[in-house]
Amino acid sequence: MGYSFTLGDVAHLRSGAGEAALAEVAARPLTDHIADVAAVRRVVGEERAAAVLETVLLRRKAVGKLSGVDWLFTSDALQQASASLVARHRASRLAGLDVHDVTCSVGADLVEIARVAKRALGSDVDPVRLAMARHNGVSAGVSFGLAQADALRPVSRSGVVVADPARRDSAGRRAWKPADFTPPLDGLVEAYPGRPLSVKCAPGLDFAIAPWADEVELVSLDGQVRESCLWRGLGTGVTRRASVLRSDGTQWTVTDAEPDDLPARAPGEWIVDPDGAVVRAGLVRHYAARHGLWQLDERIAYLTGDTPPPGVRAFRVLEQGPYSEKALKAVLKRHDVGRLEILIRGLDVDPDALRRRLKPRGSAEASVVLTRIGRAPVAFVCRAERV
Incomplete structure (x- = not known):
């Protein structure tokens, strides 16, 4: 829970003396807790030492998350x-x-x-x-x-x-x-x-408990789903939205107002794993339709196609076939794979345990996508590329 700040602490931290103390403590590496506490007490005195030290540590934690470099926080906040x-x-x-x-x-x-x-x-x-x-x-x-x-x-x-x-x-x-x-x-x-x-x-909320919401929005940042937002009364005409943000400033949105008609076709040259916000919002088909992709299986979120969307990390299929450990091990050996990424949906397989059993020892790198098409387990050996 961290230190419990008081109004007196906040007033001091906002004062000239407090800002000077924060600057002096911030210049220290703060790698030894006992020594750091003693040093801060010598610098700012016993009464405000904890507030100053906690603020400096919280500001360091906030770097990369919040834009305010000289803000004040509590740990919970x-x-x-x-x-x-x-x-x-x-x-x-x-x-x-x-x-x-x-x-x-x-x-x-x-x-x-x-x-x-x-x-x-x-x-x-x-x-x-x-x-x-x-x-x-x-x-x-x-x-x-x-x-x-x-x-x-x-x-x-x-x-x-x-x-x-x-x-x-x-x-x-x-x-x-x-x-x-x-x-x-x-x-x-x-x-x-x-x-x-x-x-x-939270992104894992069961949205059925909010029937009053006109729209549910899932938001991800740099590939990690950060939150859901329940909206009411803004008249967007949308009930589900996925918003995908990047730290470089790029972003895009897909909604359930877009078409979701997909062709039924065999696996294409690429496999695409949609952003988690798209999956959590139930907009996999809408995203696929926008980019000319289709599903490997209607119950699985993996998409496939001959041209992946721009700006995503996609998987170029090198070889595919029915999944068994013996067959997969032979394919990896044939492609001289030693560094292996394993992605799984729709199968009860532990990727870490599988990697240990496969014992890849080659010089090449590959990604294996394990899933099912209908009831049949399928393995795709791929090369991950940023397109």
């Missing part, structure tokens, strides 16, 4: 905060609107909202996090209103309501039931009848 690129994407859908972030915490989402919204308001029950949010807004050069309030007791009358319910209890255990979120998901929806909603959730 940093863990739950959306990556800045993900928060920016979600905020872009709220451009020009009045927006109230009812669980604003330290303001990671609120900063991005304030960049594009007509008016932005943040509220939270924790005065320490609100003080941190105020600092982070100033640091980011944006302005927004702040209020100390329970998310289930509205303090705004109009505009889009944004929420990111906490999904861990006070002991740090993950909450799986929406009724155990803080605030509870149903309670949050009931508190804002008729208001447009944007509620961030």
